[in-house]
Amino acid sequence: FPLQGREAKPRDIGLTMILDKGLGLNQTKDLLEIAANYIDFHKLSFGTSALYRPKVLEEKIELIKSYGIDIYPGGTYLEVAVTQGKLDEYLNRAKELGFTAIEVSDGTIELTSSLRSAIIKKAVDLEFKVLSEIGKKDKKKQFKMSKMIKQLKQDIDDGAYKVIVEARESGKGISIYNSEGELDEFKMEQLLLGAYDGNDIMWETPLKKQQVKFINALGSNVNLGNIAPSDILALESLRVGVRGDTFKTS
Amino acid sequence: FPLQGREAKPRDIGLTMILDKGLGLNQTKDLLEIAANYIDFHKLSFGTSALYRPKVLEEKIELIKSYGIDIYPGGTYLEVAVTQGKLDEYLNRAKELGFTAIEVSDGTIELTSSLRSAIIKKAVDLEFKVLSEIGKKDKKKQFKMSKMIKQLKQDIDDGAYKVIVEARESGKGISIYNSEGELDEFKMEQLLLGAYDGNDIMWETPLKKQQVKFINALGSNVNLGNIAPSDILALESLRVGVRGDTFKTS
């Protein structure tokens, strides 16, 4: 009975990205069996992929890909590699392991605009889908709107598939969210207006109230990320209007 | 060494209902193997049951029933069906799939008292155990005590097995809880006084502090719902007095 109009996979809008902090193989199988149709990107968060035994990691990557889901390591891992001067090694290793996408971020480090462009282009050349990310992880660093919009467009020009708006796992006190995780709608609108296309943006929305806000504001087919694996059916319920919060608006 | 006096299954008091947002088959097996004795009702929350592949859903329902646990789809799903004029289809499909219970709620929509009665009776006729629910999901809508009590008694008259007091997954700012999830004990007492029998009520207590409050106030064999699957042993520890919070009172 759910709402009509929800885009089916494979799709370029209405994407859902999950943040996986270390699901085991059986848990991953369980998740995919239940919810593969509702997942487009699977992120092994921050540097966790460095902590798996290689055999387990490869098996996990294979499994996820077999369900038509893109998989990539968290952006912080790339930032560590850049800092250590090991970017090429990082990208080649990611290719070898079977990752299909790469996140390019400067949440913790500083990247010059030209280096950022170069990294995105290099990853695109290696046939990765590139998700770039805007925003700093440190709460003390400001989210300067004009700079963010410029970067967003530059990233798309450089070949990024989508540009992610950072919210971390907590969703609080960062980028477009205040310390309670409430959305600053003015900032959201500025980003939408500044982008070539609102669908170029993927919004990190770890908290349910953020998911509700975006679905009610931008519709079922908004791109949402940093979803906890255990929330994936709950999010899809919101998208298709079979949960109280979005039911009335559908 | 745990406390004596905890009711064993099958039981009509001391019921525990879990809220399942999308456990996979292996996770469900794991949960049941460990904790089936401590679960009486298994709710596939809101409309999530619409999002499973039918084969997986049927297997999951079979599995849960095989452990002597009642299983039912979330109330919002019924509300969607009612809104779309598909109540009979909904109930028949639920029967076919093997659900043993039905939740009748108006957390999001408005139901006239006579329609509510009719739905409950229809579900009872189809040999479902009926759990009705009182309270609105929207924080702005008031929880009018006299109306709630009237409805509670009417639902029992119409054949409901238990009447659930709504708290959603968050447990905050709704029905008998304030915005911090603290219980309004006066409201609790009014409901208990108003009911034919306090054991007719199942209290949604997603937060640990709420579980502690109710067990300390009403004893080990209070009916509690919206328990996270990962909290089921923790709750049973509270019930039997092997966790700090309820140990001293036992």
Place this chain on the structure above:
Amino acid sequence: FPLQGREAKPRDIGLTMILDKGLGLNQTKDLLEIAANYIDFHKLSFGTSALYRPKVLEEKIELIKSYGIDIYPGGTYLEVAVTQGKLDEYLNRAKELGFTAIEVSDGTIELTSSLRSAIIKKAVDLEFKVLSEIGKKDKKKQFKMSKMIKQLKQDIDDGAYKVIVEARESGKGISIYNSEGELDEFKMEQLLLGAYDGNDIMWETPLKKQQVKFINALGSNVNLGNIAPSDILALESLRVGVRGDTFKTS
């Protein structure tokens, strides 16, 4: 690419203890396959071990031990046994079941200093690794620093392997944390100064901000406990500097 200097297993510093509220067998296998190298102690929290079917419990204990991880029942369970005058029965049963460690606490009950010593020594004689715990579960009871330090040293004298600083599952409003879960650094320093060796202490840090605080203050190889199983790779990422919060400091 992670940070060098992280101690490998088996180790006596840099220990991680997880709090398991009821993982099933498959989930446990999943966790161990992914993260066994990052876990030193596995706690079946509070009295949950009393709630397993014996066959499942024994299988779970065997499984965890086979990965070189110490396993023990939560301290509240021992407190219940002490209260019921069944300490010997408790320790013998724990031995039979295969537990390798014992937690000795008085989070809920009162233990005289001499009884506490006797229990620790008895458990040591039975060849358990003893983790003692300081601090009360009740928020209203004060955490008296001089008393805590005295107890800490006495426990080590009596043969305790490590002394845990209590924070419960919530990490808020208890011992060294305020009601928001913020660390009182002065108390932390007093404990460190008071101990024979700072590495005698294991800090319960259920919240990510607490883990970050301790790793940034005391280094990768601080002993941390009450970690949620789902956070284990996230914590190890913090320890080895591949997550934003600790990356800059490495």
